Amino acid sequence: MFQDITTLLLDPKAFKDTIDLFVERYRDQNISVVAGVEARGFIFGPPIALAIGAKFVPMRKPKKLPGPVISEEYSLEYGTDKIEMHVGVVQAGERALIIDDLIATGGTLSAAIRLLERVEVQVVECACVIELPELKGRERLGDKALFVLVNGS
Ligand SMILES: O=P(O)(O)OC[C@H]1O[C@H](OP(=O)(O)OP(=O)(O)O)[C@H](O)[C@@H]1O
Numbered sequence: 001m002f003q004d005i006t007t008l009l010l011d012p013k014a015f016k017d018t019i020d021l022f023v024e025r026y027r028d029q030n031i032s033v034v035a036g037v038e039a040r041g042f043i044f045g046p047p048i049a050l051a052i053g054a055k056f057v058p059m060r061k062p063k064k065l066p067g068p069v070i071s072e073e074y075s076l077e078y079g080t081d082k083i084e085m086h087v088g089v090v091q092a093g094e095r096a097l098i099i100d101d102l103i104a105t106g107g108t109l110s111a112a113i114r115l116l117e118r119v120e121v122q123v124v125e126c127a128c129v130i131e132l133p134e135l136k137g138r139e140r141l142g143d144k145a146l147f148v149l150v151n152g153s
């Protein structure tokens, strides 16, 4: 079944409660970067970043960002895709949270981890609203922890 977070956004209390759960978890962890994965990581990431006093860094699909980028490829069920991040927006040694709406196979989040680690940013954790555990996506995240709110099985 396709898991859709847009209904959550129609309920301001549920949406706020969702953001607050992430904010409570990450507010005192010295995180200076919230990296959001296009497209739906752009919905959850900015309010979390503002609340914890971190910058928001978009991780975009290819050829969307205007400046110089670094990119990482990841595998899909059929073929591959890429995500990109602007060069110079994060510094070595910064601590980052990666946020997306959903983890399925884990390919997208694993590419996001690689992008940040290539520039020596420490990925504290990945966070999603929904996990599809039967796809075992968290096994592709190596030693990185994954925090999720909902089992989407
Ligand atoms: O764990 P994975 O198997 O990598 O899948 C998860 C990703 O797939 C969906 O995005 P999608 O690729 O459909 O892109 P979109 O949000 O731009 O439509 C979802 O929002 C995650 O970003």
Ligand SMILES: Nc1ncnc2[nH]cnc12
Pocket: 001, 002, 003, 004, 102, 104, 132
């Ligand atoms: N929103 C979604 N629901 C179910 N499977 C997915 N795989 C990637 N995105 C998905």
